[in-house]
Amino acid sequence: MxxxxxLSIAMLVMFVGLQVSSQAAETIKxxxxxxxxxxxxxxxxxxxxxxxGNDYDNVELIVVDARxxxxxxxxxxxxxxxxxxxxxxxxxxxxxxxSPAVDRAKEAGIPVVECNTLTTNPNYDIYVGxxxxxxxxxxxxxxxxxxxxxxxxxxLHGPMGQSPEIKRREGIQQELLDKNPKIKVLAEQTAExxxxxxxxxxxxxxxxxxxxxxxCAQNDDMAMGALSAVxxxxxSEKxxxxxxxxxxxxxEAVKEGxxxxxxxxxAKGQGSTSVDMAVKLAKGEKVEKNAMIPFILVTAENADxxxxxxxx
Amino acid sequence: xxxxxxxxxxxxxxxxxxxxxIFLLVLMLLLSFLSSSFFTANNLTNVIRQVSINGILALGMxxxxxxxxxxxxxxxxxxxxxxISGSIIYAHxxxxxxxxxxxxxxxxxxxxxxxxxxxxxxxxxxxSTLAMLTIARGFAxxxxxxxxxxxxxxxxxxxxxxxxxxxxxxxxFLIASIIVTGIILSKTKFGRHVYAVGGNALAARASxxxxxxxxxxxxIISGTLAGLSGVILASRIGSGQPAIGTSYEMDAxxxxxxxxxxxxxxxxxxxxxxxxxxIMGIINNGLNLMNVSSYYQLIVKGAIIxxxxxxxxxxxxxx
Numbered sequence: 001m002x003x004x005x006x007l008s009i010a011m012l013v014m015f016v017g018l019q020v021s022s023q024a025a026e027t028i029k030x031x032x033x034x035x036x037x038x039x040x041x042x043x044x045x046x047x048x049x050x051x052x053g054n055d056y057d058n059v060e061l062i063v064v065d066a067r068x069x070x071x072x073x074x075x076x077x078x079x080x081x082x083x084x085x086x087x088x089x090x091x092x093x094x095x096x097x098x099s100p101a102v103d104r105a106k107e108a109g110i111p112v113v114e115c116n117t118l119t120t121n122p123n124y125d126i127y128v129g130x131x132x133x134x135x136x137x138x139x140x141x142x143x144x145x146x147x148x149x150x151x152x153x154x155x156l157h158g159p160m161g162q163s164p165e166i167k168r169r170e171g172i173q174q175e176l177l178d179k180n181p182k183i184k185v186l187a188e189q190t191a192e193x194x195x196x197x198x199x200x201x202x203x204x205x206x207x208x209x210x211x212x213x214x215x216c217a218q219n220d221d222m223a224m225g226a227l228s229a230v231x232x233x234x235x236s237e238k239x240x241x242x243x244x245x246x247x248x249x250x251x252e253a254v255k256e257g258x259x260x261x262x263x264x265x266x267a268k269g270q271g272s273t274s275v276d277m278a279v280k281l282a283k284g285e286k287v288e289k290n291a292m293i294p295f296i297l298v299t300a301e302n303a304d305x306x307x308x309x310x311x312x
Numbered sequence: 313x314x315x316x317x318x319x320x321x322x323x324x325x326x327x328x329x330x331x332x333x334i335f336l337l338v339l340m341l342l343l344s345f346l347s348s349s350f351f352t353a354n355n356l357t358n359v360i361r362q363v364s365i366n367g368i369l370a371l372g373m374x375x376x377x378x379x380x381x382x383x384x385x386x387x388x389x390x391x392x393x394x395x396i397s398g399s400i401i402y403a404h405x406x407x408x409x410x411x412x413x414x415x416x417x418x419x420x421x422x423x424x425x426x427x428x429x430x431x432x433x434x435x436x437x438x439x440s441t442l443a444m445l446t447i448a449r450g451f452a453x454x455x456x457x458x459x460x461x462x463x464x465x466x467x468x469x470x471x472x473x474x475x476x477x478x479x480x481x482x483x484x485f486l487i488a489s490i491i492v493t494g495i496i497l498s499k500t501k502f503g504r505h506v507y508a509v510g511g512n513a514l515a516a517r518a519s520x521x522x523x524x525x526x527x528x529x530x531x532i533i534s535g536t537l538a539g540l541s542g543v544i545l546a547s548r549i550g551s552g553q554p555a556i557g558t559s560y561e562m563d564a565x566x567x568x569x570x571x572x573x574x575x576x577x578x579x580x581x582x583x584x585x586x587x588x589x590x591i592m593g594i595i596n597n598g599l600n601l602m603n604v605s606s607y608y609q610l611i612v613k614g615a616i617i618x619x620x621x622x623x624x625x626x627x628x629x630x631x
Contacts, residue, residue, distance in 0.1 A: 037453075037458055038453050038458055038555040039555070040458070040459060040460065040555075160606065187603040189600065189606060190606045195551070196365075196545060196548070196549055196556055199548065199549060200596070200600075201600055203358050203361075203362060204358070204596075204600035204601055206358075207350075207354060207355040207358055207597075207601060208600070208601040208602075208603070209349075224549070224550070224551075225549060228473075228548065228549055228550055231473075232473045249460075249462040249550075249551065252462075
């Protein structure tokens, strides 16, 4: 009796063990490291990553959030390596700071998809994202159209030194300031992507200058903050505002004509393409080095098309 | 005991105020020369509206600091109050009052937890509120699923953008908070006990002050005011944002310290804190008006905080 029982337990254990190991062979484990999930745009990418992951039967996602800290993200990547993931999607907090993590993953034979942000390390397998210079150029071109005879503008920056901040400014330089010398930049300040900071700075700027024609914000959160200030001062007829990202309430504002334009960055496209590429790499397939997801200009005419794309 | 308390009050009236007022006037005079748009009715209204968020936080912080403790959680509470009131007003655009009350009460409750940890488990306020800083931030993010509640309610917008008698509504909230906290701190028994606990908790206990209750209440007051500040901010930016308010506690603490509050406890006043946050606000505004680069803004701000406290200390020694 006891022997039989032991035997059946042993068989059961073996059976379960077999099941587990055969499952492990099939499942593709993807480690996904985000820089900061309290950032609305990153959160949009994360949602798209998870939705795409669920489309596959055999993909298991391990999603972690570095909450804006380089060291946290480095150790998260190390954890992925010791967990033996089949691929890593890295949304790097810092271009230089995370470049060693890419090497460590590659040494362990794990393919790396860089998503939305690039590290300075060229050894990644594929970059899925958009070129921020392009966003600045699209914005700059449209501002040039809005102010053909020149005008006075204020530029609200992201945190100084971050790659989108530098690149979007470069785009503005190329398409607006270099092409239209009659555009005068009254002031440039960083509002660190933040709505409340952008609002205070804009309130101060309205006091300092009575001849502002346009506020060029490097993201929509800051554009919306500037809008609060401009609205409250009753200057919405005089001062135009442009943003980037196409977040839901900015799209609403573009539709109502309160923001002159925003630039759509495709969070869903970036997120789902990253998962597709990670799966391909995990299976050993070859992929191109870059998968560029284009930016698109959004004005009152086409705002409706984008509503559902970045919807909450 | 009573004579000890009187001495506290006497000192604060005599020594600190003059120095702060002179510092503020010099600063304003300087900025008037440096920027032509500084000393205008419009800009001064603008500054006072801008400081209302930090000001209300700093008033609550004053109570905590006088008891010799600190509240690091207020920045996160601002976010909690924003998302809770935001979620209610998002769902029911007319329920502005209900939304605000729930946002504020949630923060009172979190303030209670801060105080409870301090009193019941004897954890320093620095630690209990440090824990709350991350817990409340996590709560706000989880509650809102990391996204803002975008609010289009006209009635709610009035709280942050409206005017009454040509004075912005946030400033009315600030004035009301100053009056209420000022009366509590300088005219009530509770207020005297707050100083007593910070001056010497053992002596206070020996003379019958319920130290635990006082410590609990200062955190509830700080939490409640953080809640009020949070709903005003949510209205100002037209959305309840879970990521808002990071490092607001630092500006609030700096305002108290500029105003003569000592982190060792026992000293500080509502008047000093008011001067403190006005000075902070004017520095921010002035630097923006002059379009000083943001790198240098950080340096100038820090230097002025240090200078204000050095002057204040020097003045105290003379008296």
